[in-house]
Amino acid sequence: MNLKRLITATFCLFAVFGSIMAQDAKQTIKPSQWTLQSCIDYALKQNITIKQNRVTAASTKIDVLEAKAARQPGLSFSTDQSLANRPFQQSASTVNGSNIVSTSSKTTYTGNYGLNASMTLYNGGKIQKNIQLQQLNSKIADLSVSSSEKSIEESITKIYVQILYAAETIKTDESALNLSEAELSRAKQMFKAGSLNKADVAQFESQVSTDKYQLVSDQATLANYKLQLKQLLELDGDEEMNLAIPDLATIDVLSPLPSKSQVFMAAVNNRPEIESKKLSIDVSDLNIRIAKAAYLPTVSLTGGLSTYNVSGSDYGFMKQLKNAWSNTIGINVSIPILDKRATKSSIQRAQLAKQTSELELQDQQKTLYKTIEGFWLDANSAQQQYVAAKEKMKSSQISFDLIQEQFNLGLKNIIELLTQKNTLNTSQQEMLQAKYMAILNTQLLKYYQGDKISL
Numbered sequence: 135m136n137l138k139r140l141i142t143a144t145f146c147l148f149a150v151f152g153s154i155m156a157q158d159a160k161q162t163i164k165p166s167q168w169t170l171q172s173c174i175d176y177a178l179k180q181n182i183t184i185k186q187n188r189v190t191a192a193s194t195k196i197d198v199l200e201a202k203a204a205r206q207p208g209l210s211f212s213t214d215q216s217l218a219n220r221p222f223q224q225s226a227s228t229v230n231g232s233n234i235v236s237t238s239s240k241t242t243y244t245g246n247y248g249l250n251a252s253m254t255l256y257n258g259g260k261i262q263k264n265i266q267l268q269q270l271n272s273k274i275a276d277l278s279v280s281s282s283e284k285s286i287e288e289s290i291t292k293i294y295v296q297i298l299y300a301a302e303t304i305k306t307d308e309s310a311l312n313l314s315e316a317e318l319s320r321a322k323q324m325f326k327a328g329s330l331n332k333a334d335v336a337q338f339e340s341q342v343s344t345d346k347y348q349l350v351s352d353q354a355t356l357a358n359y360k361l362q363l364k365q366l367l368e369l370d371g372d373e374e375m376n377l378a379i380p381d382l383a384t385i386d387v388l389s390p391l392p393s394k395s396q397v398f399m400a401a402v403n404n405r406p407e408i409e410s411k412k413l414s415i416d417v418s419d420l421n422i423r424i425a426k427a428a429y430l431p432t433v434s435l436t437g438g439l440s441t442y443n444v445s446g447s448d449y450g451f452m453k454q455l456k457n458a459w460s461n462t463i464g465i466n467v468s469i470p471i472l473d474k475r476a477t478k479s480s481i482q483r484a485q486l487a488k489q490t491s492e493l494e495l496q497d498q499q500k501t502l503y504k505t506i507e508g509f510w511l512d513a514n515s516a517q518q519q520y521v522a523a524k525e526k527m528k529s530s531q532i533s534f535d536l537i538q539e540q541f542n543l544g545l546k547n548i549i550e551l552l553t554q555k556n557t558l559n560t561s562q563q564e565m566l567q568a569k570y571m572a573i574l575n576t577q578l579l580k581y582y583q584g585d586k587i588s589l
Contacts, residue, residue, distance in 0.1 A: 167376045168376060170294045170587065170589045171588075173290050173366075173367060174286075174587075177286050177290055177367050180368040181286050181366065181368060184282050184286060187278050190275055190278070191278070198265070198272050200268075201267070202265055204261045204264065207253035211247075211248070214245075215245050216244045217241065219240060221240055241445075242445050243444065244444050249438060253434060253436075254432070254434045255435055256431070256433040257430070258429070259427055260424055270417050271417065274417070277406040277407075277409055277410040281410065287587070290366055291574070292574060295577075295589070297360060297363065300356035301356060301377075302570075303563065307352050308349060310555075314345045317341070318335070318339060320542075338548070360377075363375070387517065387520050387572045388517055388520070388521070391513055391579060394510045397583045398502065402502070414491040414494065415491045415492055415495060418488030418490075418491045419488065424484075425481040426481055430470075432466075433465065435463075435466075437461075437464070438461075438463075439461055441458045441459045442454070442455075502582075505582075510579060512571060512575040513572055513576045516571035523561060526561045527564075530558040533557075533558075534555060537554045
């Protein structure tokens with residue numbers, strides 16, 4: 135019956151393990167198109183920092199099991215085999231326990247065997263407190279995993295939004311370049327017709343070169359952001375990434391902002407770095423109690439079995455072991471009296487460590503509030519800038535269209551045309567920058583509030 139249960143349990147274990155491995159393999163398949171969520175999901179499985187923290191967390195689970203095992207008795211077997219040679223004696227005597235064995239052999243052999251057990255009955259509660267301590271350390275390690283996951287998710291979001299901004303900037307650059315090339319083509323025609331001189335054509339050529347340079351520069355920026363994203367996902371730098379470009383409307387830019395206090399109160403309750411600092415204070419409390427336990431006595435139970443055999447005896451090996459068999463049991467009590475201030479120093483160090491943990495919690499909360507306040511201020515400012523930049527871009531576009539018509543009629547010169555064109559390009563860039571700054575910081579505010587990032 136026991137064998138049947140063992141086989142069944144083993145089969146179930148392999149089935150579960152196989153299911154987990156299959157699920158893990160399925161989840162790490164690279165998507166055909168990378169959305170923000172697919173990037174996050176992939177990074178949570180593949181990022182090396184997260185994997186390292188998971189290994190550390192798994193190690194703390196072993197520490198918990200080891201701490202619990204301290205309540206169990208210890209058992210050990212010992213033996214020693216010795217050979218003695220007395221070349222100048224006429225006879226030899228071997229003393230083992232209360233037996234004296236006389237032999238004419240100058241070489242004697244002795245074997246001792248023992249089985250010893252010990253168990254701590256009381257040590258001021260150190261064992262139970264240490265179990266609680268290791269359990270807290272395990273929770274802190276799990277929170278470290280969660281913290282690294284959130285950090286990676288935040289970093290990916292920032293880079294992904296930068297990629298969206300760079301991609302839309304490139305579209306603006308391409309439109310500007312197409313317009314400049316069209317203007318250059320028209321300028322060449324006007325030059326042939328005698329409406330423009332060669333210097334005017336050269337200025338249009340210079341504008342085309344400037345727009346090409348800006349396009350190449352922004353393409354390099356986009357490539358750099360993609361490389362940073364690949365590094366977070368542990369992908370090869372040469373690997374192609376088909377990134378999904380979501381259609382973000384004005385409502386995504388100007389969505390209502392939660393108050394700073396609301397976000398902070400929610401973040402204090404859900405951010406793993408805050409919970410970790412709180413648990414560190416609990417760890418310090420336990421360390422203080424463990425240090426104080428050194429003032430209390432320690433009581434342990436000991437027991438053992440022992441026997442021996444010697445050469446030159448009239449009895450055989452098994453008979454000697456039986457005759458020499460001995461059982462022992464005892465209680466050991468250790469009461470601390472003076473320890474050269476070791477316990478008192480340990481208590482004081484533990485108390486100071488608690489103060490440090492409390493200060494670290496305060497500092498972490500302060501840093502958290504500062505981060506949230508920064509997100510809120512940047513989001514609020516970017517939303518206002520977006521509204522203003524959008525109006526500025528409309529006005530710049532109207533002004534450029536009018537000046538372009540006047541230039542074609544010969545009422546405006548080339549300097550006025552190119553100046554207004556650059557003003558239009560600048561307003562477009564300002565609007566895009568404000569747009570994506572508002573989107574990023576709004577999403578991060580919601581994320582710190584406990585909501586999921588969605589683009």
